[in-house]
Each structure stands twice: as structure tokens, then as C-alpha cells.
Amino acid sequence: MEKRELVCVACPLGCRITVEIGDDKSVLSVTGNTCKRGEEYAKTECTSPTRMLTTTVKVTGGKAVVVPVKSASPLPKGLLMDCMKVINKASAAAPVKIGDTVISDILGTGVDIIATNNAE
Amino acid sequence: MLNYELVVVGGGPAGMAAALEAKDNGVEKIIILERAQTLGGILEQCIHTGFGLHYFGEELSGPEYAGRFIDLLEKTDIEVKTDTMVLDIASDNTVTAVNNKDGLLRIKTKAVVLAMGCRERPRGALSIAGSRCSGIMTAGTAQKYVNIEGYMPGHEVVILGSGDIGLIMARRMTLEGAKVKMVCELMPYSGGLTRNIVQCLEDFGIPLKLSCTVVATHGKDRLEGVTIAKVGADLKPIPGTEEYVPCDTLLLSVGLIPENELSKNTGLALDRVTNGPSVDEYRETERAGVFACGNVLQVHDLVDYVTEESQIAGKGAAKYIKGEKISSECAETHGEGGVRYIVPQRINIKTDSDVKLYFRVGAVFENAKIVVECDGAELLSKKKKKLTPGEMEYVTLKQAVISQLPAGSVITVRVEA
Numbered sequence: 001m002e003k004r005e006l007v008c009v010a011c012p013l014g015c016r017i018t019v020e021i022g023d024d025k026s027v028l029s030v031t032g033n034t035c036k037r038g039e040e041y042a043k044t045e046c047t048s049p050t051r052m053l054t055t056t057v058k059v060t061g062g063k064a065v066v067v068p069v070k071s072a073s074p075l076p077k078g079l080l081m082d083c084m085k086v087i088n089k090a091s092a093a094a095p096v097k098i099g100d101t102v103i104s105d106i107l108g109t110g111v112d113i114i115a116t117n118n119a120e
Numbered sequence: 121m122l123n124y125e126l127v128v129v130g131g132g133p134a135g136m137a138a139a140l141e142a143k144d145n146g147v148e149k150i151i152i153l154e155r156a157q158t159l160g161g162i163l164e165q166c167i168h169t170g171f172g173l174h175y176f177g178e179e180l181s182g183p184e185y186a187g188r189f190i191d192l193l194e195k196t197d198i199e200v201k202t203d204t205m206v207l208d209i210a211s212d213n214t215v216t217a218v219n220n221k222d223g224l225l226r227i228k229t230k231a232v233v234l235a236m237g238c239r240e241r242p243r244g245a246l247s248i249a250g251s252r253c254s255g256i257m258t259a260g261t262a263q264k265y266v267n268i269e270g271y272m273p274g275h276e277v278v279i280l281g282s283g284d285i286g287l288i289m290a291r292r293m294t295l296e297g298a299k300v301k302m303v304c305e306l307m308p309y310s311g312g313l314t315r316n317i318v319q320c321l322e323d324f325g326i327p328l329k330l331s332c333t334v335v336a337t338h339g340k341d342r343l344e345g346v347t348i349a350k351v352g353a354d355l356k357p358i359p360g361t362e363e364y365v366p367c368d369t370l371l372l373s374v375g376l377i378p379e380n381e382l383s384k385n386t387g388l389a390l391d392r393v394t395n396g397p398s399v400d401e402y403r404e405t406e407r408a409g410v411f412a413c414g415n416v417l418q419v420h421d422l423v424d425y426v427t428e429e430s431q432i433a434g435k436g437a438a439k440y441i442k443g444e445k446i447s448s449e450c451a452e453t454h455g456e457g458g459v460r461y462i463v464p465q466r467i468n469i470k471t472d473s474d475v476k477l478y479f480r481v482g483a484v485f486e487n488a489k490i491v492v493e494c495d496g497a498e499l500l501s502k503k504k505k506k507l508t509p510g511e512m513e514y515v516t517l518k519q520a521v522i523s524q525l526p527a528g529s530v531i532t533v534r535v536e537a
Contacts (some may be wrong), residue, residue: 051319056267
């Protein structure tokens with residue numbers, strides 16, 4: 001059995017979480033979290049870590065130069081830089097509205113990249 | 121002369137929440153005066169997520185969080201003037217402002233909410249040797265260049281100061297293809313949130329050098345490198361530990377200062393630790409009818425707490441305007457033994473609700489106990505696994521407890537290691 005100490009990044013509270021991992025890599029227990037999101041974070045962090053991705057996308061034909069975007073849900077941590085390459089090649093035509101899908105199913109992850117602000 | 125019941129100075133998260141709360145509490149004529157072109161304040165350039173987890177129970181980006189309040193404002197008759205700069209608040213609380221459409225505005229008002237936010241400590245506040253070459257800027261300036269203007273201010277980056285904006289920009293610059301070589305922090309601990317050290321530095325293998333500072337910058341037209349050095353317990357560079365680091369960009373994330381020029385000109389005394397006005401439990405300053413909330417009052421880590429505080433101020437302003445203000449004798453609050461300051465600085469003992477005392481500690485404490493006392497008697501205590509200067513804490517005093525306090529008494533909050 002292995003014990004891992006994590007700092008939860010699910011929210012800015014930054015709870016200190018202890019995870020017990022079995023020899024078969026399965027999560028045996030999660031302690032120190034103060035909410036359910038913390039438990040989920042600890043489990044995925046020890047099995048397949050994910051992160052939210054936030055960046056900007058070029059805007060064409062509008063006043064704004066770029067519009068901020070985020071991944072609609074967390075992406076596999078190892079794919080972040082590859083996703084950035086795709087996003088940096090993309091552009092969105094003005095006007096863009098909060099919540100608009102700018103790139104759908106990025107790199108086959110099933111996750112959309114959506115606008116987080118309006119751009120005229 | 122225009123006539124309003126409430127003038128809110130600043131249309132960021134603090135100003136918007138205060139105005140909306142005042143409206144909900146029956147204030148009729150409200151105007152928000154905002155210096156920038158749009159509402160939202162600094163949230164507009166904070167495109168990372170993590171905003172709103174407490175308040176909305178959702179993980180929003182800065183513009184999304186601001187957008188929620190902008191949408192709410194649009195559903196009310198609260199007036200907004202952007203591109204408008206407040207110049208003065210007279211002793212009768214008359215507000216003077218200026219913009220290029222209306223010219224000079226004189227606004228008679230019953231109450232004012234100060235919600236001007238804060239700004240970054242600039243290079244001039246540090247004494248780093250070197251020329252005024254390009255490539256040296258605050259982390260927030262770089263954030264605006266990348267996230268709003270859409271261009272990269274540099275390729276090889278050193279960040280001085282581990283405040284949250286510096287950490288966020290370490291990740292942001294890395295994602296956009298820059299090489300962030302290190303984050304240097306003068307103190308033996310980081311000033312940022314732990315989650316940001318994990319997801320902005322550790323995720324990308326960016327070293328955090330504690331007890332380390334930049335002692336010189338090199339380059340004539342463009343930055344070519346910096347000299348870093350270790351610092352001792354006195355925070356002074358240790359001779360012989362200097363190291364040259366080539367880079368074309370130095371980002372500064374060395375603290376935030378509440379923007380209180382207006383408050384000072386108005387004659388408000390500032391708390392020497394928070395650099396914000398001294399307030400009571402409804403965030404009323406020493407001047408009757410003038411309230412303060414958000415980062416102009418104390419620098420917050422989380423916008424959710426800014427919203428919460430601003431709603432208290434909005435409610436307080438509404439009570440004042442409607443003549444329902446609680447004015448009783450006050451108990452003062454005082455931080456001791458590791459507690460640097462407390463907001464609010466005083467509490468009406470006849471207050472009508474529970475009061476949260478917000479504070480920051482001056483050093484890192486593990487397995488500590490927060491003790492609240494009044495005249496030697498313990499009011500409450502709370503155990504904390506870890507306390508750090510980068511994270512604001514609070515304790516809640518029950519109204520029933522406050523009502524028992526003698527007038528003029530001093531409530532102390534301290535940390536027992």
C-alpha cells in the first residue's frame with residue numbers, strides 16, 4: 001500500500017488530502033477532503049489526472065482581438081499542450097457569445113472548448 | 121446637480137454586488153461610476169477558472185463571474201456610467217466625477233460605497249538595480265497583454281514574487297509557449313494559494329525558489345537577464361549567492377495595494393496594515409454614510425468573499441439611507457500573536473446579526489488554534505491544520521455573544537501554535 005499527500009485544486013480552499021493506494025493502483029481511501037469534489041479530485045489525480053484548460057482564441061471581424069475560452073470539463077493533464085496547439089490555430093468569427101462552442105470535441109476527448117466572454 | 125440615494129464608486133465585483141444588494145434592500149436611485157470602458161473590473165482579464173465556487177457552487181472564469189452580475193444589473197434600474205472617473209467626495213458626501221460625454225458631474229447623494237479595488241505594487245516600489253529597458257512589467261500588465269490584447273510580451277520569463285497573479289501568469293505564459301524559468305519569492309513561503317502552486321508551477325515543472333530575490337536587471341533596450349540571490353532571515357541578499365539567469369521578461373507579482381487615493385483625499389484614516397479604511401460590521405467608514413468593500417478595504421484572495429463583503433456594505437448603505445442604521449457603542453477588534461489585522465475594525469454591540477471577523481496571519485502556522493477573547497474571557501476558539509499569510513481566514517462571532525460585550529471593550533484574535 002502507498003500513501004500519497006495531495007493538495008486539492010478543486011477550489012481555492014486547497015484542502016490537504018491523504019490518499020491510500022493499493023498495490024493494484026486502486027484508491028483504497030481518501031481522507032482530509034472537506035467536500036465530495038475533493039474526494040473525486042483525489043481519485044482522478046491518482047488514476048488519470050485532469051485539469052481545466054483556459055486560454056484565448058483569436059477573433060476575426062470584430063472589435064475584440066481575442067476571446068477567452070475554457071474546456072467545458074477537465075481535460076487529461078498530459079494533453080494540455082497538444083490542445084493548446086489546436087486552439088492557437090483556431091479562430092472565432094465575431095460576434096461570440098458566452099457559452100458558444102468554439103471548438104467541438106478537441107483531440108477526440110469529447111470535450112468542447114467554449115467561450116467565457118462576449119466578443120463583439 | 122444630479123440627485124441619487126447611493127453612488128457606488130467602481131463597477132468591479134465589489135461595486136456591482138453592493139449596488140445590487142442595496143437595490144434588493146429598497147434603495148431607489150443608485151448609480152455606479154466606473155473608470156474603465158466596461159463593468160467587471162479586473163475579472164475581465166482573469167480568464168482562468170476557480171471563481172464562484174463558494175457563491176455560485178460552480179467553477180467560473182473571471183469574465184463569466186462578472187457576467188452573472190452584469191446580467192443582474194441589466195435587469196434593474198441601477199444606472200451605470202463607464203469611462204467616468206470620480207475626482208472627489210466632499211464632506212457632505214457630494215460626489216464630483218468627470219467623463220468626456222457629460223463633462224463635470226456633481227452628484228448629491230445620501231450614501232457612497234467605495235469599491236475602487238486595488239492595484240499592483242510596481243517596479244518603482246522595489247529597489248532593483250538596472251536600466252529602464254523593456255521587458256519588465258507587473259504580472260497583471262502581462263495578463264492584460266496576453267488575455268485582452270492578444271500578444272505575448274516575452275519568451276523567456278523570470279517571475280519575482282509568488283502572489284497568485286504571478287503563479288497564474290507562470291502557467292499562462294507556459295501554455296502560450298514561453299519558457300518560464302523560475303518564480304523567485306523573497307519570503308520563506310509563497311504568498312499565493314496552495315492550489316495555484318500545485319496547478320500552475322508543479323504541473324509544468326516550474327521551480328519555486330523561496331528566500332530568493334532579483335538583485336539586478338541587465339540589458340539596455342530589452343531585458344537580457346537578471347541576477348538573483350538568496351536572502352537571509354533579514355530578507356537581505358547574501359553576498360556570494362548571486363546567480364545570472366538569462367531572460368527577456370521579468371514579471372513582478374509583489375503585492376497589491378488598495379487604491380485609496382480618493383479615500384485619503386476625502387479625509388478617511390487608513391488602517392496601517394490593510395491600507396484600507398477602518399470600518400464597522402456593516403463596512404461603514406469613520407465618515408457617516410460612506411461605506412467601503414472589496415479590495416479597496418482589504419486585499420482578498422477570492423472574489424466570492426469580495427461579493428459577500430460587498431453585499432454586507434450594500435445592506436449597510438440601505439439601512440443608512442432608510443434611517444435604520446444601528447448606532448450603538450462599539451467594541452474594537454485587535455489582532456495579536458501572529459494575527460496581522462482584523463476587518464471589521466469595530467462592531468456595534470447592538471448589531472442585528474452575526475459578524476465574521478476576517479484576518480490574515482503574519483507567518484505560517486501548523487496545527488494552530490485561533491482564539492478570540494474579550495477582556496481576558498475566551499469568546500471562542502477554532503482549530504486549524506494550517507494557516508498561511510496567503511490565505512484569508514475568518515471566525516464568526518454570534519450576535520448573542522456580541523450583545524453581551526461591554527461598550528468600548530477590545531476583542532482580540534490571536535493564534536496559538
